[in-house]
Amino acid sequence: MNLCGEIRVEVEVKFKVDDFAEVRKKLGDLGAKPLYKSEEVDIYLEPFSEREVLRIRKRGDDWFLTYKRLVDDSTAQTALEIESRVEPNIKDILEKAGHKVVIEKRKVREAYELGRVTINLDDVYELGKFVEIEYLGDRKLGEEEIKSVAEKFGFNWDSRITSPYIRMLLELKNHKNA
Numbered sequence: 001m002n003l004c005g006e007i008r009v010e011v012e013v014k015f016k017v018d019d020f021a022e023v024r025k026k027l028g029d030l031g032a033k034p035l036y037k038s039e040e041v042d043i044y045l046e047p048f049s050e051r052e053v054l055r056i057r058k059r060g061d062d063w064f065l066t067y068k069r070l071v072d073d074s075t076a077q078t079a080l081e082i083e084s085r086v087e088p089n090i091k092d093i094l095e096k097a098g099h100k101v102v103i104e105k106r107k108v109r110e111a112y113e114l115g116r117v118t119i120n121l122d123d124v125y126e127l128g129k130f131v132e133i134e135y136l137g138d139r140k141l142g143e144e145e146i147k148s149v150a151e152k153f154g155f156n157w158d159s160r161i162t163s164p165y166i167r168m169l170l171e172l173k174n175h176k177n178a
Contacts, residue, residue, distance in 0.1 A: 011142030012134040013076045014161040020121045027112050035111040045099040063088050076143045077162045
């Protein structure tokens with residue numbers, strides 16, 4: 001995790017699953033290293049667009065402020081990201097500065113390291129369960145690495161999801177309001 005605010009490139013895809021039992025077994029068989037399990041609350045603030053977000057994340061007792069700009073989501077979600085650890089009062093500060101809350105996302109995440117990728121088992125409130133495979137670094141190399149790992153888990157590459165969770169939540173919210 002980047003705590004000093006350096007820009008990083010994040011490449012990821014998701015696969016929808018019914019439960020995590022088989023994935024956990026495969027993680028164990030492949031020797032994946034457990035990193036953490038926690039509930040995460042993400043608060044998305046204005047200015048907000050399909051391609052750029054400002055996010056506050058609470059993970060356990062830790063708080064992070066993240067700026068994320070989507071670069072490409074054709075074959076894998078690729079984003080430039082800057083993230084820094086912040087104090088818990090960051091939401092109040094940003095709201096006082098005029099940033100309004102757009103939407104909140106809640107999930108329980110189990111994170112594992114497998115070689116050069118991170119595998120997240122995400123149970124996202126209102127959306128369901130997903131396996132997210134993430135690579136930090138070069139986009140092309142990341143896509144190849146992610147595809148290789150997805151195949152090890154038996155995921156069909158054509159069923160991958162490249163949309164960010166926030167887009168899926170907003171689509172769900174708009175569908176409910178229609």
